[in-house]
Amino acid sequence: xxxxxxxHWPAKxxxxxxxQEVAVSNxxxxxxxxxxTGMAVDEPVEPDLVKRYLGINSGIYDLVPGFxxxxxxxxxxxxxxxxxxxxxxGIVWAYSKSNSGFIVNGKSPIRExxxxxxxxxxxxxxxxISMRFYHALLAWAQVDQKDIAWVPAxxxxxxxxIIASGKASVAFATPTSKATKIAAKGxxxxxxxxxxxxxxxxxxxxxAEIYPLxxxxxxxxxxxxxxxxxxxTESINYYLAKGQADTEFxxxxxxxxxxxxxxxxxxxxxxxxxxxxxxxxxxxxTFIPLHPGLIKYLKEKNFWSDAYEKREKQKLALVxxxxxxxxxxxxxxxxxxxxxxxxxxxxxxxxxxxKTKGLESFKQYAGL
Numbered sequence: 001x002x003x004x005x006x007x008h009w010p011a012k013x014x015x016x017x018x019x020q021e022v023a024v025s026n027x028x029x030x031x032x033x034x035x036x037t038g039m040a041v042d043e044p045v046e047p048d049l050v051k052r053y054l055g056i057n058s059g060i061y062d063l064v065p066g067f068x069x070x071x072x073x074x075x076x077x078x079x080x081x082x083x084x085x086x087x088x089x090g091i092v093w094a095y096s097k098s099n100s101g102f103i104v105n106g107k108s109p110i111r112e113x114x115x116x117x118x119x120x121x122x123x124x125x126x127x128x129i130s131m132r133f134y135h136a137l138l139a140w141a142q143v144d145q146k147d148i149a150w151v152p153a154x155x156x157x158x159x160x161x162i163i164a165s166g167k168a169s170v171a172f173a174t175p176t177s178k179a180t181k182i183a184a185k186g187x188x189x190x191x192x193x194x195x196x197x198x199x200x201x202x203x204x205x206x207x208a209e210i211y212p213l214x215x216x217x218x219x220x221x222x223x224x225x226x227x228x229x230x231x232x233t234e235s236i237n238y239y240l241a242k243g244q245a246d247t248e249f250x251x252x253x254x255x256x257x258x259x260x261x262x263x264x265x266x267x268x269x270x271x272x273x274x275x276x277x278x279x280x281x282x283x284x285x286t287f288i289p290l291h292p293g294l295i296k297y298l299k300e301k302n303f304w305s306d307a308y309e310k311r312e313k314q315k316l317a318l319v320x321x322x323x324x325x326x327x328x329x330x331x332x333x334x335x336x337x338x339x340x341x342x343x344x345x346x347x348x349x350x351x352x353x354x355k356t357k358g359l360e361s362f363k364q365y366a367g368l
Contacts, residue, residue: 007252009038010249012039012041013039013042013062013063014041014061014062015041015064015239016046016052016063016064017043017044018045018046018052019045019047022065025270025271026043026065028264028268028271029267032264036256036260050081050084053070053074056089056242057087057089057242062241063092065095066089066288067235067237068362068364071089072361072362076354077322077341082347083347083350085327086319086323086326087242087243088242088319088323089241089243090245090292091239092240092293092294093239093253093254093274094238094274094275094278095273095274097237097273098234098235098237099175099217099219099227100174101192101195101219101227102137102195103171103183103191103192104169104170105166105168105188106188106189106191107166107188110193111193111194113140113195114200114203116141119148119149120148121150122148122149122150122168123150123151123162123163123171123172124151126152128156129172132211133172133233134172136210136214137193140206140207142203156178157179159173159179159182160178160180164182175227175228176224180227184226192226192232194230208363212361212362214233215364216234217233219231219232219234236273236278245293250294257274258276261274261276287318289316305368318359325353328353332353336349
């Protein structure tokens, strides 16, 4: 396909991937982009989450497929990013749509959150992951955590084994996880807790109070057969670039990704989510700022509005609030004997700073 000859593409675009499988997926449009523009598209793999994001900030990489929970951690300098300096990053285009939810042993009568009662056996994976999703589900069900019979699991495989054996009835999982695959092969099979936010908006709101990044939707076909068509959590994920990345370059890249979607969409199953429709659906809710290059393209296509402009200012103010607070905290910490952000005393100090300054947690917004 002919390209605009007045625009000179750079020599290389580097898209950093968390696995070889993702690199293969991204290379389906990357190879086509090279053929059209002459720009090389490199697809290296870096399993380390923090290194992927820091590579974007340092300029080693140009794009990173980013998930909302990861990006929120980076902006807030917490969890995996504890002690790391927050930096501005912006949405370039839709990357994927991911779902999660709660698998249930096939013999269990539990079908929706309110079927969970005191005494229900649930997997406790706190040895290796956060319990926030579980606590959110119990908030929806209006059951106290202490009234649950918790069955500990030490790893993701054991989660599946516990559900398959019937030792526990409910566990958090994604449709593609090892836990789901193991549990689905058990003698009773599995089904899913229906997180139908339309049927029970009050319950979904209680869930979101515990896990503010939650959105809800129907799991698409192509996922684990027992999950497809059920209600679970839904996250639209994005290709992200450093906020200071060249606006015209990002604009041209966005234009190419949109214009050529029908050409590269059939080349990989993941490409079905790299459509304009997926992007626009996600932009109604996301807390992640948009790259100026994407904003330029949306304005050109008449998808921008005063409501988006107002929301964008709100998002930028929050991210920049964390960045400013972090830099100020580094100076204040030294006066209190905390050498730097690698100190064991830093996390508690930083948490206190955020609370004192009243910095809001990152969350999905109500739709525009």
